[in-house]
Amino acid sequence: MARAYSSAYRSTLAQTSAPEAPVVLLQIDHPALSAPVRVVNDTVDLTSNGSLYVAFPFDCQLPDDFEGQLPRASLVIDNVGRDLMYWIETSGGGQGSTATFSQVMRSRPDVVEWSILMYLYNVTADARHVSAELGFANFFGRPAVQLNFRPDSAPGIF
Numbered sequence: 190m191a192r193a194y195s196s197a198y199r200s201t202l203a204q205t206s207a208p209e210a211p212v213v214l215l216q217i218d219h220p221a222l223s224a225p226v227r228v229v230n231d232t233v234d235l236t237s238n239g240s241l242y243v244a245f246p247f248d249c250q251l252p253d254d255f256e257g258q259l260p261r262a263s264l265v266i267d268n269v270g271r272d273l274m275y276w277i278e279t280s281g282g283g284q285g286s287t288a289t290f291s292q293v294m295r296s297r298p299d300v301v302e303w304s305i306l307m308y309l310y311n312v313t314a315d316a317r318h319v320s321a322e323l324g325f326a327n328f329f330g331r332p333a334v335q336l337n338f339r340p341d342s343a344p345g346i347f
Contacts, residue, residue: 198294198302211302213249214242214291215264217309221280228266237291237298251290252305252323262307262323264288268314277319283312288323 194202201207214237217226229235229242230249236242245266252260268274277283286309291301307323314320340347 194302195297195300197297198300201294209295211292211294213251214289214293215247215249216240216242216289216291217286218289219276219280219283219286221276231295235293235295235298237293237301249290252307259325260307262290264309264321264323266319268317268319273319274314277312277314283309283321286312288321 198211201209201211212235213230214235215226215228215230227240227242228245228247230245230247232244232246234241234244247264247266249265250263252262254260266273280286287306288309289304289306291304293299293301307325309321310324311322312319336342338346
């Protein structure tokens with residue numbers, strides 16, 4: 190799928206020694222959170238579209254784009270502070286959470302070059318890291334109707 194990037198962004202991506210690199214913004218939403226978690230994968234805080242993103246380096250494998258499968262991504266962040274572990278434990282492993290990745294240039298933080306919203310699955314934690322898989326709900330693998338006429342569900346017609 191073609192994306193409509195700005196000309197300045199395309200120029201930056203094409204340069205071998207670009208003056209700046211794009212930064213990745215991450216917003217995690219969950220009903221149990223009073224406010225969304227907003228972090229930027231950088232060492233300096235960034236305000237984008239009126240929201241403050243706190244500098245917090247994280248490792249993300251952005252979604253792949255292979256034919257015949259749903260896009261998958263992964264997220265690994267440092268396990269610092271008790272707030273993160275408390276939220277993971279009380280939310281059932283982050284059940285029902287969404288993660289929105291956006292990419293912006295630091296010089297133009299209000300221009301979002303691309304953005305993707307994914308669901309958090311399989312959140313695991315150890316002493317050093319919190320890891321999560323990200324993906325989409327597979328609506329194509331679900332049945333189209335609620336009731337199927339099979340010998341076990343409707344024995345009278347077989």
